[in-house]
Amino acid sequence: MEEQIRREKVRKLRELGIEPYPHKFEVTHEIHNIREKYEKEPQGEEVVLKTKIKRISNYEGKKLLRLTDESGLEILALTEEEGLQSGLEYTFKGNLVRHEGKLTVINAKVVDEKPTTTIEEIKKAYDFDPKGEEVSLAGRLVAWRPMGKAIFGHIQDLLGKIQIYIKRDNVGKENFKLIKEFIDLGDIVGIKGNLFRTQTGELTVEVKELKLLSKCLHPLPEKWHGIKDVEVRYRQRYLDLIANPNARKIFLMRSKLLAEIRKFMTEKGFLEVETPILQPIASGANAKPFITHHNYLDMDLYLRIAPELYLKRLIVGGYPKVFEIGKNFRNEGVDTTHNPEFTMMEFYAAYWDYKDLIKFTERLFEYLINTVLGGKSKVTFEGMEIDLKPPFRVVKYFDLLKEGTGKDKDFFLKAEKEELVKLARELEVKNPEALTRAKLIDKIFEKVAEPKLVQPTFVIDFPKILSPLAKTHREDPDLVERFELIIGKMEVANAYTELNDPKEQEERFLDQLKEKQAGDDEAMEMDKDFIRALEYGLPPTGGEGIGIDRLAMLFAGVNSIREVILFPAMRPEG
Template sequence: MPNQGKELNQVMKLKLQRIKELEEMGLEPYGRKYDKKNNIIDIMDMFEEEKEVVVKTAGRIMAYRRQGKASFGHVEDTTGKIQYYIRKDEVGEDAYEIYKKMAVGDFIGIEGILFKTHTGEITIRIQNFELLSKNMRPLPEKFHGLTDVETRYRQRYVDLIMNREVKETFLVRSKVINYIRKYLEKRNFLEVETPMLHPVAGGATAKPFITYHNTLDMELYLRIAPELYLKRLVVGGYERVFEINRNFRNEGMSTRHNPEFTMMELYQAYADYNDMMNLTEEMVSNLVKDMFGKESIEYEGVEINFGKAWKRITMIDAVKEYTGVDFNVIKTQEEAKKAAEELGIEIEEKMSYFKILNEIFEERVEKKLIQPTFITEYPKELSPLSKSKKDSDEFVDRFELFMYGREIGNAYSELNDPIEQKKRFMAQLSEREGGDDEAHMMDDDFVQALEYGMPPTGGLGIGIDRLVMLLTNASSIRDVIFFPHMRKK
């Protein structure tokens, strides 16, 4: 687009000329502290018909209409947008000459009196103003806005300027995190911080990012989960801990996956996965009601009800309900493989019986779990950190929470038997040596921690990004992360 580039250069040259002219007038195009007294959202409620109300605010000019000796415009801050009106004979000729050198995108501080125009719009009649920062690069066209998705993600700062609903999405995100933090603190959970650089990658089945520490002369791994460190704190005597943390996984990217993402993880001594189910249902249901004043929200045209009792069903029963395949009857790997192939699912020759069960669940069941649903009783083979189900050597006390076909949370009764934990790690190590680079590494120090004794404990992780996606009707995880990762241009 050579013409567009030429036009951009011309506009920027004009803006640079305006900056030079302001400097020649003895002004700072990039101002200093401004005593902003009123947010725009508050100003809208301050207007009184019979009273002169003086306000002082600041923000970015988003509309600029100069008409001879008087001008209208709009200024916007984080809270909202308001119209202003400025007259040459009221601010003075010198001040108006400065104003004439301003434009859309500039930051301005304004002080004036509120009035209503003949169309009923609350407006600030400017008495004094101050240039706070000159814009040098033009904003996207007024009527076309910033619509290119890739540009929006790469230049989030422009996206936030042009699209107010994007600002609202991230305000909701902040409120969600704040609500969860306060909810847990009220229940005596202690917020903690654990390392981001791990000598051993663990706490989840995932491929880590690898880095290197020069002084220690050793490889380190960016955290894939904080689990093993949080459980060390339970060993140390903290009975309720949580962390709202960044995790990093060197895996594929999609509308639901970003290489770094935010999780809330908590651990509660003397609890189990049933307690975690109850806590999750209560916390998220109350969060929705608190934020929206109702128990249901609409996501991509589908109503999701958080008020009704959430469905709880085992993985085997869910597979049977949604596919007709009954793993209570199917007992061998060969039978499982045949059942999967009849459903049109390709199965690798070496895939185990329980991995086939999980594959069928992921391929044919997950997407049908629209309303909040707890899937319970996962195979032990897939859950190396979970306590075995009582009277079962094949399944564990674990659940995953699904909404709109997406995993939102994961929890279990934590394995606190150091002998069994070491066996599980050894089995994972064998898988890793067999080529599975997502399998857990052997963490001798964690086993040693368990040898000192960890009480029965329930643990829970909730994906903040995916939860916010639901609550803001966002179709991609990139819409709820300020600066998602992108390929190089």
């Protein structure tokens, strides 16, 4: 019914010669720029105020007080105190914040203490007089309160929200009638007017002109100020971004994260490159690929599972440091840490090994803490407090396996496979009989080691059979020089000293083909051109991949990868 009414309004507006979807509107400011100019944000400072209660109302289980003093100025307070009466004087102690655009004393308690400040002093320090500055703003109408000959509302853009005040005498009787009749909650509007402050100190635009810029044909959800249904939030991300300020903050943070990573990498001498997403061979990682067909070339192609082999070809070609940030695709399951389409950064540096990569990764984290997290190294993830400040713990792969199972390296690499199957079955690994030795080791590690790795940990020195592209360890031929960085029980980065011996690489690819024949459909394919590239000479090289989505999860403190991907993979609607 509501949608029908709104569509009818569009028709009537056009009959009146008013276009509900105009081409352009001149905007002088973004809302947050105005707020930054005329407001200082309090940081929860403790204040003691002697005031008189002007009005008491209920707000989310608390009392919202409108306070004044002899200056006639007003401030708000939120309290759980009972028995308060309007018209009486009280001394309140609490913390100063800005709530819904207004200076507010939260956690307010009645005290018998000497006041530390006055409302006038607070206003002078935090709310500056806009002196009627003329502005032209645009945004979505997120509050709308017609009141006789005046209308109050709020418009919102990406980073800010501001109150608007429409008075019939200011816009004219006819315009006021049109506004009242045709403007709805959710519409995108442009306004021109002058800034002032209300009695409670809220920064407000006194509107002289309002123009409909885009008619919203659907009413915003009942709980538009916080959509809780994750199905709606992920499937209709545009509604989530309208309704949830936190969702907007997460994706702004992600954008900043990517920008700062790029800045750091280029400042360290790395060249950003782009390599093919459509690849003739699915290689560079152990994963199932998506397959497509190129009609003109009449050949199957794969969406890349990793850019690794192409990036190493560039090192062969003479670029000493390269990196790529881009999408990878793996035709696998969806869960809280996996999406079939995800973002990775991979980088390679000639003449480095995996120890250099550990130091470099720690420097990257130090930089991101300062630039993205504002210097705060502690984050809360899945209810766990994690300190991202380096240096990080370093522990060997087989030490963790021994700690978790009591079994040493020889057991995992040399015992009868049936012994590993038996252990895996005891640990409730699914279908262990169908797994190769390499897969069994990997799954057992996931069961006994990863769940204990909450704080940032470099797990180093992996078994060779798990790492077909990594260089043999200089001290142990069963191992490779590889690490995974695990934070909050999930892999965030994977790196190794790169295998650059073409003969050994070919043998490793052949071993992978045997794994595939033995039932591992994630084993790598042979890439003969990559072998040929190695035959021209790949210098000693260190390479690393960092999962951008998982890094964003940590920085945002959210427990699902879908919270940091704007449009995550979903089942068909209905």
